[in-house]
Amino acid sequence: MKLERSGDLIYWTYFMFDWQKEEQHPSDRVCQGCGKTMGRVGPVSDAKGTQYDGYVCHVDKILLWVRRA
Numbered sequence: 001m002k003l004e005r006s007g008d009l010i011y012w013t014y015f016m017f018d019w020q021k022e023e024q025h026p027s028d029r030v031c032q033g034c035g036k037t038m039g040r041v042g043p044v045s046d047a048k049g050t051q052y053d054g055y056v057c058h059v060d061k062i063l064l065w066v067r068r069a
Contacts, residue, residue, distance in 0.1 A: 006046040006067075014056065014063040017041075024056065031057040043068065 003009070027040040034057065041054035044065070051068040 003044060004047050006048075006050055006052065009044070009052060009065040012063065012065070014061045017063070019056075019058070027055060029055050031060055031062065033057065033060040033062065038064075 022041055024039040024041055027038050029038045029040075030036070031038050036057065036059055038055040038057050041056055041063075043051040043053055045051045052065045053068060055064045055066060056062070
């Protein structure tokens, strides 16, 4: 996925995605709310080439965006 400005990610919430169609991968991150393993979405890159991974918890309906190192 590509976007113009990475600042737009702050507005993308769990409910804006069709999770049946989004490609998801297992991750090693644990949700701080429920303690279950989160899924990984992405990478998403902006116009500058910076990449971000999304981490999703379907139990708590949380989506977090983390910049890749």
